[in-house]
Each structure stands twice: as structure tokens, then as C-alpha cells.
Amino acid sequence: MIEFFKSLQLLSDAELxxxxxxxKEKTLKKGEYLIQEGKICNEIVFVKSGILRSFYxxxxxxxxxxxxxxxxxxxxxxxxxxxxxxxxxxxQALYDSDLLSINREELNRLYESSLTWQKVGRMxxxxxxxxxxxxxxxxxxxxxxxxxxxxxxxxxNYIKFIPLQHLASYLGITPRHLSRxxxxx
Amino acid sequence: MIEFFKSLQLLSDAELxxxxxxxKEKTLKKGEYLIQEGKICNEIVFVKSGILRSFYxxxxxxxxxxxxxxxxxxxxxxxxxxxxxxxxxxxQALYDSDLLSINREELNRLYESSLTWQKVGRMxxxxxxxxxxxxxxxxxxxxxxxxxxxxxxxxxNYIKFIPLQHLASYLGITPRHLSRxxxxx
DNA sequence: GTAATTTTTAGACATTTGTCTAATAGCTTG
DNA sequence: CAAGCTATTAGACAAATGTCTAAAAATTAC
Numbered sequence: 001m002i003e004f005f006k007s008l009q010l011l012s013d014a015e016l017x018x019x020x021x022x023x024k025e026k027t028l029k030k031g032e033y034l035i036q037e038g039k040i041c042n043e044i045v046f047v048k049s050g051i052l053r054s055f056y057x058x059x060x061x062x063x064x065x066x067x068x069x070x071x072x073x074x075x076x077x078x079x080x081x082x083x084x085x086x087x088x089x090x091x092q093a094l095y096d097s098d099l100l101s102i103n104r105e106e107l108n109r110l111y112e113s114s115l116t117w118q119k120v121g122r123m124x125x126x127x128x129x130x131x132x133x134x135x136x137x138x139x140x141x142x143x144x145x146x147x148x149x150x151x152x153x154x155x156x157n158y159i160k161f162i163p164l165q166h167l168a169s170y171l172g173i174t175p176r177h178l179s180r181x182x183x184x185x
Numbered sequence: 186m187i188e189f190f191k192s193l194q195l196l197s198d199a200e201l202x203x204x205x206x207x208x209k210e211k212t213l214k215k216g217e218y219l220i221q222e223g224k225i226c227n228e229i230v231f232v233k234s235g236i237l238r239s240f241y242x243x244x245x246x247x248x249x250x251x252x253x254x255x256x257x258x259x260x261x262x263x264x265x266x267x268x269x270x271x272x273x274x275x276x277q278a279l280y281d282s283d284l285l286s287i288n289r290e291e292l293n294r295l296y297e298s299s300l301t302w303q304k305v306g307r308m309x310x311x312x313x314x315x316x317x318x319x320x321x322x323x324x325x326x327x328x329x330x331x332x333x334x335x336x337x338x339x340x341x342n343y344i345k346f347i348p349l350q351h352l353a354s355y356l357g358i359t360p361r362h363l364s365r366x367x368x369x370x
Numbered sequence: 371g372t373a374a375t376t377t378t379t380a381g382a383c384a385t386t387t388g389t390c391t392a393a394t395a396g397c398t399t400g
Numbered sequence: 401c402a403a404g405c406t407a408t409t410a411g412a413c414a415a416a417t418g419t420c421t422a423a424a425a426a427t428t429a430c
Contacts, residue, residue: 058326066325079318082311088322111307115300122296122307126267129314133264136317137273139324140251140357141243144387164408172325177387179409329417349378362417364379 001046001100004072008123010116018110018117023100028052028093034075035091040084041077042104048072050097051161055169056088065170068094070157078128094162144173145181186231186285189257193308195301203295203302208285213237213278219260220276225269226262227289233257235282236346240354241273250355253279255342263313279347329358330366 005011005019026045028034034052035041045052052075054067066089069075080087081104111121138147148171151158158167168178190196190204211230213219219237220226230237237260239252251274254260265272266289296306323332333356336343343352353363 056322056326064325066321079315082315111304112300115297115303118300118303118307119296122303122310125307125310125314129310129317130264130267132314132317132321136251136321136324137241139321140249140354141241163406169325174388175408176389176410180387183409348376359418360378361380361419365417368379 001048004046005120008120010120010123012116015114015116018113022106022110023102026099026101028097028099030093030096033090033092034099035077035087035089037088037090038086039080041080041087041089043101044074044076044078044081044104044107045099045101046072046074048098048100050099051094052091052097053094053162053166054089054091055166056090063090063166063169065166068158068162068166068170070161074124074128094166139172144171144177145184147171148178148181186233189231190305193305195305195308197301200299200301203298207291207295208287211284211286213282213284215278215280218275218277219284220262220272220274222273222275223271224265226265226272226274228286229259229261229263229266229289229292230284230286231257231259233283233285235284236279237276237282238279238347238351239274239276240351241275248275248351248354250351253343253347253351253355255346259309259313279351324357329356329362330369332356333363333366 001023002016002020005016023046026034028050034043034045037056047069049071052069053065054069054075054077055063055065058064067075075091077087077089077091079085080089107121111118138150142150148167151167151171158170162170164178164182165175168175171178173181186208187201187205190201208231211219213235219230222241232254234256236256237254238250239254239260239262240248240250243249252260260276262272262274262276264270265274292306296303323335327335333352336352336356343355347355349363349367350360353360356363358366
């Protein structure tokens, strides 16, 4: 994680030091939750190892996967983290996972400590924004098949490690249909 | 726009002053473009009056509306603005519009001028993030009909002012289908 | 105010996607 | 390794949505 912040080339060594010791180690066994719906999210985690899945329950009671996080990525119920309203998301470990958890208050204190950290906070949000906008575009511009092909090409981790049922709702279709699409290839 | 920044209750009068005189007035006649695909976006505009529509062209050559902005809202090809890569978006005035345009360099200079403005920049990005995440959720959780009903209930501006063809692609369906859905109500 | 243009509606049909169900395959645990 | 559980595939059919076309309605321009 330190490497990530270093790679932004914005923070001096002294400023980088400020985050050392701030994150707490956390482990989740397969199936355990980082957060469940109805709670207010107060942490952002960095995935050291493992895979996390975020999903919500729709009106018919089925789970809809909306985000999957692999090693060296950040994960949180961001909207709830930002607005401090209860989340609809459930974040669950798909495999045993080692995490670094940064508390909201401590993160805000870090942000308030310098203009540069404040800027890093903005940039992190911007990265998230760009990612989620790509996802919107894929929903609007592409068919489910095209979205699947894109995963296959550029994110083979998704195909390799994510059970079909979760992948289906992530792509916005039913497992039945994804199974059909796979056959066609 | 000043009112908006005031309402955040973060900036001192002196800091608020810094933005006065920074935005440039801009007007677009109906059908004119703020930016077209292939360009790099270097401004964020605040809509004083009028309506802007952002759309992309998909592989079949049809337009897909992905964002509509009304009075007192901010608009930009945000991803391009952030990454400084060419955009896929076309932003067009649906009606004659009066805008305030803030240049990227000047905005960055403003951000660099104080920790508080840096924070305001982060918060603006966070608001955008929360909005776009709502849109993702609506795509995943809801049917097109439910999305239309939500617009009808909470964003009647969309129904009142946006031509059906644009509304259809905004909702992820064809005009034919939206026309059908309307009939069913 | 009328003609020309654009937008919306709608019928007929095709395609895509979903639902329900059952069978097979794969994984987990004692 | 066997029994039980879960995930995936797939057939048959239904429902949702798209395509193509043309007419009606609305808007724009002269």
C-alpha cells in the first residue's frame, strides 16, 4: 500500500511516514463479511491478498454483485463512507483475505494534516470515479456478451476466480443466460 | 455558483473571493456543442440556465445519452478532465444555455492555493461519485420501467424537457420500447 | 399559415433474455 | 471415499425487448 502512495510521486518521505502504523491488519475467512447492509461504513480497506465481493439484495431477494476487488486494490462501501448514510452493500470475502483497514476518522485526520494529503484524497476519489464511469459506459454501450468478452480479454481474473452466478449479476444477466453465452464462444 | 460553494460552509470569505472572476461566461445555442469526442476536456461548467446533454456514439452509430444537466448543476466530460485523455463524450445544449466555465489550470491553481480548496475539490469529486454510483445501482437493481417511474416521481424535469429518444437511451432501452412503457402506465 | 422536417406512436414479427425445472458436475466434510 | 451440498448446464417455454416499417402528431422554418 505504501508502494501505491509512493507511486503517485506527490508525498515527501515525511508525509509518507504519517500513514505508517495507521492501517490495522484484518483477516476475513471465506464467506465472512466486512460490512453488511444497514450499517454505516467507516473504513476503507486495502486488499493484501484474497478477493472481496460487494453485492446488494434486490426486491426479489436475489443478490446482485456490483464490485469485485482483487489484490492491491482498495475497497469500501464508498457512498456510505462519503455520505455517512446506511449502505445497501454487503461486502464479503470470496476467499480467505488479508486486509489493511484504514479508519475514516484517522483518514480524515491524515487528509487535514496537509494540502498534499488532501490532494491525494481527491485523487483517490477521482480514480474511483473514472473506474465507475467506465462501468456505466459498458452498461450503456455494450451487450452482456461484449462485457463478458472484455472481462475475458482484459480481466481474466474475473473469469478464473469468480463463480458464474456472481459474474452473471455483475454483468447484469441471469446465470442461465451467462451459461448460454459461454457456450456460444 | 458562489451560493453553492458558500453552502458547503467550509470556505472563509477571503477564500470564496478567490473564485470570483475566475469563471468565464459562455452561451450555447440549442444544438451547439460544449465538447466533442476525441478532444481532451479542460473545463468544468456550471449551468446557469438551459439544459446540457452528454452522449456517446456506439458501434452501430446511434447516440447514447449518458448524462443530462439542469440549472445549477456542474457538467464536464469528467473522466477526460481527470485523466487528460481524449473523451468519448459529446456534450450538447438541448436548449439555449448560459454557462459559467472554469478552466482546468485555473481550477488546479485554486486547489493548490489552500488546504480548504483542495478539500472542496475532493468533496466535489465525492458528490459526483455518489451520483454516478446511484446510476449504476439503478442499472443493476431496476428494470427500465422502474427507472422510468423513478424519473417520473423524483426527476419530473427529465420527463418534461427531454425528448423521448434521448430519454430512452438514457434508460438503456430503445425509443420503441419506452413508448410502449409509457402506454402501460 | 403552410410546407417540410422531426419526433412519437404503433403493428407485425424476430431475437434476446428470463423462468422453471431437472440432470449433471464439482466441491466439501466427516 | 462416500454422502450431501452447491454450482453449472441445459431443455422447454414465456416474457421482455428489439427491428423494421408506416402513419400520426408535433415542431420548425420559410
